[in-house]
Amino acid sequence: AQSVTQPDIHITVSEGASLELRCNYSYGATPYLFWYVQSPGQGLQLLLKYFSGDTLVQGIKGFEAEFKRSQSSFNLRKPSVHWSDAAEYFCAVVPSGAGSYQLTFGKGTKLSVIP
């Protein structure tokens, strides 16, 4: 079955430490890939997206993600986390062969940042 998996439900990092959030997908062909962030009580904001081309994608707020076809992964990274990065992060896909633009989300990873 097609799916998006975020293996980590909750991650805690120290401010200034590096961060990697994992995302794996299970689709027949490479889908379009996205990372969204949700601050408490807010809607979702797009961090970055991958459609094709360079597999290392730069996003807003200093985030980047790397698409690895061999691992069916699209992991999100940040070299130095700030306290304001505490939020919930969602990986999402749109199947590239689908007839409509329909996002399927992972279950999210909640990030806590300690001083």
Next chain:
Amino acid sequence: DVKVTQSSRYLVKRTGEKVFLECVQDMDHENMFWYRQDPGLGLRLIYFSYDVKMKEKGDIPEGYSVSREKKERFSLILESASTNQTSMYLCASSFLKGDLDTEAFFGQGTRLTVV
């Protein structure tokens, strides 16, 4: 700036009431979506629409209906609210998928409590 506006941030309704959640977007997007978000389950698609008066069921349409009479407005209807529909509801919009470098934009969410 793209804006997706949901009419209410918080709603409290009684069991059995008919509930309308309204969403308006100002970017002339063809696609509009309704998701519900529950802890540990991520975002699940309820319904989407790719054109006026068109609708498609998502993953969890039971107990919901939708209306899209105008391109900019997409309404989610709970015909008879039940306590298990207590949730955060998120509206989103996007251009049609294709060669467009597109993304989905989200509203701030409506937190609905059914008592």
